[in-house]
Amino acid sequence: MMLRQLNFKEHFSRTYYLAYPVMLSQLGQVMVGVADSVMVGRLGAVPLAAASLANSIFFVIMMFGTGVSMAITPLVAAADGEGKPRIITRVFNHGFAINGFTGIFLFLVIVMAAPLLYHMEQPEEVVDLGIPFLGIISMSLIPLMFFQTFRQFAEGLSQTKQAMMITVFCNLINVGLNWLLIYGKWGFPEMGLNGAGWATLISRVLMLLIMWYFVWNSKRFKAYRIKFDFRKLYFPMFSKMLRLGLPTGFQFVFEVGAFSTAAIMMGWIGVNALASHQIAINLASISYMMASGLSAAATVRVGNQLGRKDIKTLREAGFTIFGMVTIFMSVFAIAFISLRNYLPLLYIDDVQVLEVTASLLVIAGLFQLSDGIQVxxxxxxxxxxxxxxxxxxxxIAYWVIALPLGYLLAFHWGLAERGVWYGLLIGLTITGGLLLLRFNKLSLSLMYQEKGIAKKG
Incomplete structure (x- = not known):
C-alpha cells in the first residue's frame, strides 16, 4: 500500500495540533510549583528555601514515576498505527497496575528518606520547614500516577486536549486553595508553607477523578473496552512495559536529579543561594515542561509511523519537531536574558536574592536550546x-561531567552559584547533541533496512 508523503506544512500542522494541548497541560503541571513558589515567597526567604529543598527531592521522584508511566504512550501509539485495539486495552490494564504500585512505592520512599535531609548540611531552619511540606506533597504521587495512566493512554490515541483542560482547571483550583490555606483567608487556618502542600494534594486528587470520569464515559474509548480485569495480567507484558518505562524514569532521574543535587549544593552556599536557585529553576521549568509537550508529540508521531513502517515520514516528523522546539526555546532564551532583572520580582523583593537570581537566569537563557533539543x-x-x-x-552527561564540573567551578574556582549552573549548561549541551545524532543514526539505519527489504521484494 502506497502511503501519501506529507510536506513540511502538514508535518508542522499535525504536530502543532497534537502538541499544543500537551504543552498547555505540562505548563499547568509546572504552574502548580510556580504558584506555590510565588505565594510562599511572600512569606520570606526561609520558607522559599524550604520549598526549594522539598521540591528538589519531590520533583526527582515524581519525574521517575512520570517516566515509568510514559511506557504506555509509545505502545498505544504503535498499536493504533497497526490497528490492534486489543493490544491497546492490554497496555492500559498493565499500565494501571504498574502505575498504582509505583505511586504507593514512591510515596513510601519519600516518607522514609525525608529525615536524611538533616544530614545534607542544609540550614536547619530550612529543613525543619521543608520536611512536613514534603510529606504532604508526597501523598499526591498516588493520585498523580493513576492520572498519568489515563493521560498517557489518551495521548497515545492522539487525544491530548482533555488532559490539558482538566489540568488547567485543577491548577486554578490549586491557586485558590493556596490563597485560602497559606494565608488563612475566609476563616481557613493560616498554614503557611504546609497550606501549599495541602492545596497541591487536593488539586491532584480532583485531576484524577475528572480524568477517570472522562475516559470511563467517553464514546471515543468505548471500542477498547477499558475495564480493570486484573485476572488478565501477564508477566511478558509487564516486562515489555518496564523495559520501556524504567529506563525512561531513570532518564528523568539523571537529569532532574542533577538539578536537585544542584539545589543541595546551593544550600551549602547559603539560604539566599538556595532561594535564588528555586526562583531560577522555577522559571526554567516552565519552558522545559512546555518543550516536553513537543517531546510527547514526538513520541506519538514517531511511534505511529514506526507502527506503519513509514520511516521516511518518521524522519520528517522527527526533524520537524526538532526545528519547532529550537524556535520555541529561542523565544524563552531571549526572554530570560532580557527580563532577568524583572522576572524574579514576581517571587521576592530581597535585593541579594534578586541579584543572584538575575545571574542564574542568564545561564538559563543560554541552555534553553540544549534543553529543548534533548527533551x-x-x-x-x-x-x-x-x-x-x-x-x-x-x-554520563549529568553525573560524570556536569555535576563534578559544577562543583569544581563553584567551590574551587570561585564562581559560587554560577559555577553550579555552568556545569548544568555543559551537561544539557552534551546530552542534546548526542540525542540528536542518535535519532539521525537510528532512523537512517531503519530507512536503509526498509530500502533493502523493498529491493529484495
Missing amino acids: VGLGALRGMADVKVPTIFTL
Missing part, C-alpha cells in the same frame, strides 16, 4: 522504543 530527542527515541542508550547518555 525532544528523548521523546523521539522513546517512540522508536530506544531507551537504554539515551539513559546512558544522560547518566
Whole structure:
C-alpha cells in the first residue's frame, strides 16, 4: 500500500495540533510549583528555601514515576498505527497496575528518606520547614500516577486536549486553595508553607477523578473496552512495559536529579543561594515542561509511523519537531536574558536574592536550546522504543561531567552559584547533541533496512 508523503506544512500542522494541548497541560503541571513558589515567597526567604529543598527531592521522584508511566504512550501509539485495539486495552490494564504500585512505592520512599535531609548540611531552619511540606506533597504521587495512566493512554490515541483542560482547571483550583490555606483567608487556618502542600494534594486528587470520569464515559474509548480485569495480567507484558518505562524514569532521574543535587549544593552556599536557585529553576521549568509537550508529540508521531513502517515520514516528523522546539526555546532564551532583572520580582523583593537570581537566569537563557533539543530527542527515541542508550547518555552527561564540573567551578574556582549552573549548561549541551545524532543514526539505519527489504521484494 502506497502511503501519501506529507510536506513540511502538514508535518508542522499535525504536530502543532497534537502538541499544543500537551504543552498547555505540562505548563499547568509546572504552574502548580510556580504558584506555590510565588505565594510562599511572600512569606520570606526561609520558607522559599524550604520549598526549594522539598521540591528538589519531590520533583526527582515524581519525574521517575512520570517516566515509568510514559511506557504506555509509545505502545498505544504503535498499536493504533497497526490497528490492534486489543493490544491497546492490554497496555492500559498493565499500565494501571504498574502505575498504582509505583505511586504507593514512591510515596513510601519519600516518607522514609525525608529525615536524611538533616544530614545534607542544609540550614536547619530550612529543613525543619521543608520536611512536613514534603510529606504532604508526597501523598499526591498516588493520585498523580493513576492520572498519568489515563493521560498517557489518551495521548497515545492522539487525544491530548482533555488532559490539558482538566489540568488547567485543577491548577486554578490549586491557586485558590493556596490563597485560602497559606494565608488563612475566609476563616481557613493560616498554614503557611504546609497550606501549599495541602492545596497541591487536593488539586491532584480532583485531576484524577475528572480524568477517570472522562475516559470511563467517553464514546471515543468505548471500542477498547477499558475495564480493570486484573485476572488478565501477564508477566511478558509487564516486562515489555518496564523495559520501556524504567529506563525512561531513570532518564528523568539523571537529569532532574542533577538539578536537585544542584539545589543541595546551593544550600551549602547559603539560604539566599538556595532561594535564588528555586526562583531560577522555577522559571526554567516552565519552558522545559512546555518543550516536553513537543517531546510527547514526538513520541506519538514517531511511534505511529514506526507502527506503519513509514520511516521516511518518521524522519520528517522527527526533524520537524526538532526545528519547532529550537524556535520555541529561542523565544524563552531571549526572554530570560532580557527580563532577568524583572522576572524574579514576581517571587521576592530581597535585593541579594534578586541579584543572584538575575545571574542564574542568564545561564538559563543560554541552555534553553540544549534543553529543548534533548527533551525532544528523548521523546523521539522513546517512540522508536530506544531507551537504554539515551539513559546512558544522560547518566554520563549529568553525573560524570556536569555535576563534578559544577562543583569544581563553584567551590574551587570561585564562581559560587554560577559555577553550579555552568556545569548544568555543559551537561544539557552534551546530552542534546548526542540525542540528536542518535535519532539521525537510528532512523537512517531503519530507512536503509526498509530500502533493502523493498529491493529484495
